[in-house]
Amino acid sequence: MMKRCKVCNLPETYETIEFDVGGVCNICRQKEFKDSDIDWSSRKSQLVQLVEQYRGKYAYDCIVPFSGGKDSTFTLLYLIKEFKVKPLVVQFNHGFMRQGLLKNNERTFRKLGVDVINFTPNWQLVKRLMLEALVRKGDFCWHCHTGIYSYPMHVALQQQVPLIFWGEPSSEYTAYYDYRDNEIEEVDEEKFNRSTNLGITSEDMAGMISGDFEFDPRDLQPFSYPPMRDLKKLGYRSVCLGSYIPWDVKRQVGIIQSELGWQGDQVEGMPWDEYPYEKIECHLQGVRDYIKYLKRGYGRVTQMTALDLRNGRIKPAEARHLIDQYEGRKPPSLDLFLEYLGITEMEFNNIVAKTVVPPYEPNFNAEYSPKTSDFNDWYREPEGNRGIRGRIIPVMRG
Numbered sequence: 001m002m003k004r005c006k007v008c009n010l011p012e013t014y015e016t017i018e019f020d021v022g023g024v025c026n027i028c029r030q031k032e033f034k035d036s037d038i039d040w041s042s043r044k045s046q047l048v049q050l051v052e053q054y055r056g057k058y059a060y061d062c063i064v065p066f067s068g069g070k071d072s073t074f075t076l077l078y079l080i081k082e083f084k085v086k087p088l089v090v091q092f093n094h095g096f097m098r099q100g101l102l103k104n105n106e107r108t109f110r111k112l113g114v115d116v117i118n119f120t121p122n123w124q125l126v127k128r129l130m131l132e133a134l135v136r137k138g139d140f141c142w143h144c145h146t147g148i149y150s151y152p153m154h155v156a157l158q159q160q161v162p163l164i165f166w167g168e169p170s171s172e173y174t175a176y177y178d179y180r181d182n183e184i185e186e187v188d189e190e191k192f193n194r195s196t197n198l199g200i201t202s203e204d205m206a207g208m209i210s211g212d213f214e215f216d217p218r219d220l221q222p223f224s225y226p227p228m229r230d231l232k233k234l235g236y237r238s239v240c241l242g243s244y245i246p247w248d249v250k251r252q253v254g255i256i257q258s259e260l261g262w263q264g265d266q267v268e269g270m271p272w273d274e275y276p277y278e279k280i281e282c283h284l285q286g287v288r289d290y291i292k293y294l295k296r297g298y299g300r301v302t303q304m305t306a307l308d309l310r311n312g313r314i315k316p317a318e319a320r321h322l323i324d325q326y327e328g329r330k331p332p333s334l335d336l337f338l339e340y341l342g343i344t345e346m347e348f349n350n351i352v353a354k355t356v357v358p359p360y361e362p363n364f365n366a367e368y369s370p371k372t373s374d375f376n377d378w379y380r381e382p383e384g385n386r387g388i389r390g391r392i393i394p395v396m397r398g
């Protein structure tokens with residue numbers, strides 16, 4: 001039996017979790033602090049000062065890195081409505097954007113009237129990076145997480161725009177940064193190396209894949225953090241809007257729905273009626289959540305119900321019921337994922353088994369969860385292109 005928080009039900013295998021003598025977790029305690037002890041009106045005036053400090057001096061007032069999910073959409077809307085800034089929207093395309101997301105993006109960009117830069121990295125390289133990160137860390141999202149956080153910083157330098165606004169503060173989910181420290185979280189290279197890149201820099205990655213994969217060293221530049229010297233020279237600030245205004249996902253989803261026509265979507269492994277707004281950006285989200293469940297014994301349903309339990313928006317029995325009913329099932333997108341990488345499910349299971357966090361013991365024989373309505377639109381690698389180009393070494397035997 002895993003130990004769990006008395007309030008939010010997060011298990012002991014959750015990243016950065018600690019329990020106090022009352023059996024309540026540090027993330028719940030942070031939330032109490034956020035509600036009662038942060039002076040949000042002083043934070044708001046800091047935000048006003050920050051925006052005014054950079055306004056009108058550069059080609060754009062700020063950069064908004066944009067996935068099209070609920071948080072970046074709200075961030076963009078808020079900055080434009082509240083401050084009438086002229087933002088540059090920067091979108092890193094991880095390769096798995098869904099139809100519903102693209103439609104949301106188009107509606108948002110047209111309605112708000114913004115300039116957008118969209119960047120898509122080399123797919124052959126992305127596949128190789130996914131395989132390497134999966135084998136090394138049981139987490140194939142290295143290319144996406146490093147790209148999302150580093151690419152906009154490259155654009156900041158190219159365009160000479162020093163102010164970058166991210167959305168949600170990480171204190172909502174983990175204790176890498178603590179609301180109780182009462183400091184503004186900087187989304188910088190330190191954070192990048194602490195919680196984004198899994199301890200693997202792009203130079204490390206280049207070394208890891210060079211034995212069997214042909215690439216130009218410049219191919220990895222979008223995944224590398226730009227030189228701190230250059231960013232400092234620019235006078236950059238890279239911050240989360242959620243450090244300045246109290247973040248409230250459910251309320252914010254209501255706002256972007258009514259003002260921008262933003263729509264939620266079905267996500268594999270989630271209860272579609274209860275949580276239609278979370279992580280709709282990527283058609284491999286189900287695989288990511290499935291791996292997390294196999295490693296740590298919880299998935300996104302646990303995470304979402306934890307937020308609602310903490311906010312008193314759901315009863316523990318209802319949360320338990322949703323978790324039992326939905327969590328840990330095999331996502332249909334797993335088949336596509338295995339085709340991309342050219343590995344079998346047995347190889348996949350063997351890789352993930354090496355990264356399991358005790359005391360959890362995974363079950364690899366779960367039933368499939370239902371297909372989402374857009375499943376048939378998701379990219380399938382044609383037979384001749386499956387797997388990694390040039391790779392002849394098997395992942396592992398087993």
Ligand SMILES: [Zn+2]
Nearest residue numbers: 005008025028
């Ligand atoms: Zn808790």
